[in-house]
Amino acid sequence: MLKPVLFFLTIFLVCSCAQQQEPEVAVNPETYWGENPWPDIRKKRINQLLPQALKTAEVDCWMTICRENNNDPIADHIGGENAGGTAVFLFYNDTTGFHSKVFSPSGEATALDDLDIHEEVVSVERGTSAIEQASDFIKTKDFKSIAINTSSKNVMADGLTHTQYEEIATALGDETSKLVSSEEVVYEWLSIKLPEEVAILRKAAKLTAQWQIEVYEQVVPGTSTDADIAKYLKQRMTEYGVTDGWAPAQNPNVNSGPDRGHSHATDKVIMPGDVIQIDFGIKVYDRWVTDIQRFAYVLNEGESEAPDEIMHYWESSKAGNRAALAAMQPGVKGVDVDRAQRVLMEKAGSDYVMWSTGHPVGYVAHDVGPNLGGSQASHVRPASEKVIKEGMTFAFDGFHSWKLANGGVKTMSVEEMAVVTENGAEYLIAPQEELVIISN
Structure with a gap:
C-alpha cells in the first residue's frame, strides 16, 4: 500500500492528526474546468482550418454521411453526432469562398440549425433521400473532386459503409468518377490544433x-x-x-x-x-x-x-x-x-x-x-x-x-x-x- 496520509487524499477534506496538516480543499470539477469549450472550438475549426485542409488535399468538396447508432467516426467533429435519420454534410470551396451545407432529416434540421455551426441546413422531408438531394446539389456545381470517407490508412476517414457508397454512386451517376478518398482532408484538418x-x-x-x-x-x-x-x-x-x-x-x-x-x-x-x-x-x-x-x-x-x-x-x-x-x-x-x-x-x-x-x-x-x-x-x-x-x-x-x-x-x-x-x-x-x- 502507499503511505496512508497522502494516499487517502480524496474529494473529502482530509487532515492528518499526527502531522497536523491543513485539510485539502475539495475539488469542484465543474468549477475547475468550466464550461465545455468544444462547441465554439469546433465551429472555429470548421471555418478556419477546414478550408485550407481542402485546398492542401486538392479536394473541392467533402461529403460525410451521418446517422444514428452506427455513425461516422468524424461525426462529432462536424456536428453530426445527434443524427437520427441519414444526414449529408458537405464542405466545399468555390469561387465565392468556403461553405458548409447540410441536408438533414426534417425532424432534426431545426435543432441542428439552431447550433449555428453550418452556413446552411436544408430540411429533408420524410420519405425523401438526403443523399439524393445532396447529390442533386453537387451536380449543379463544377466540382472536379468529391471526397468521401473511405480509406485504408486513416480510420477517421473510413466511416462510409458499403450500402451508403452504393446509394451515393446511384444518386451521382456520371459524377461518381469524381469520388476520391477523404484521408488527406481528414489528415490535414485533424492534425492541426488551434x-x-x-x-x-x-x-x-x-x-x-x-x-x-x-x-x-x-x-x-x-x-x-x-x-x-x-x-x-x-x-x-x-x-x-x-x-x-x-x-x-x-x-x-x-x-x-x-x-x-x-x-x-x-x-x-x-x-x-x-x-x-x-x-x-x-x-x-x-x-x-x-x-x-x-x-x-x-x-x-x-x-x-x-x-x-x-x-x-x-x-x-x-x-x-x-x-x-x-x-x-x-x-x-x-x-x-x-x-x-x-x-x-x-x-x-x-x-x-x-x-x-x-x-x-x-x-x-x-x-x-x-x-x-x-x-x-x-x-x-x-x-x-x-x-x-x-x-x-x-x-x-x-x-x-x-x-x-x-x-x-x-x-x-x-x-x-x-x-x-x-x-x-x-x-x-x-x-x-x-x-x-x-x-x-
Missing part, C-alpha cells in the same frame, strides 16, 4: 505529470505495488472529473519490473533497485487527451543516490528526448525526428527499441498526424514520411534500453508532450529533468 486547444492540453498535461510525482512520494519499498500507484491515479482522475486517455484497463501502465509493453498495472511489489515507469494519460472535456511518462529509482540499502549505470540510462534517455524536440521543426519529416534520437541511442549503448520515438496526440492518445518513427523499424508507417507543421501536438520519448540480470529487458522512455510553432517545437509543460529518487 491555440485554444493547445492551452487546454497544457492544463491537462500539468495535472498528468503532477499526479505522477505525487504518487512517487508515497511509495513504500517492499510494501507498495504497481497496482497501488494505479489506484491512486484513478482516484485523482475521479476527483477532477476526467477520464482515461486510452483503454481504462491499461491506464495508467505502471511497471517496476521488466518491460511489459502496453499493459496493465500488476500486484508486483516495488523493491529496492527497481526502476519504475508510469505511462499515464487523461481525457478532459471528453475530448482532449494527454500522454506523459515519469520515471523513478528505488534506492538499495546503503545507497544515497542512484548508481552510475542507472544515471547513465536516465541521462541518455533524457538526451534522446531533447534531441527529438530540437529536430521537431516545421517542414521536417517524422522519420527525421526519430533518426535524431536513434543516433544518440547508438552512441550511448542502448539496446534496440521497437517503438517509434513519438506520435501525434490530441483527440486520442495516438492521433492523426505524422508518426515520429521509421528510421530503424522493421516496417515503416506511411505517416512517418509526413511533414511536420505548425500547430501539431506530439507525445514523444527518449529511449535507453538495457538487459536485466534476470534476462529481462528494461527501457527508460522519457515521454513528454510538445506543440510545434513556426520557430520549432516547445514543451507543453516543464519536462522531467531529474530522476525521482525513492528512499527506503
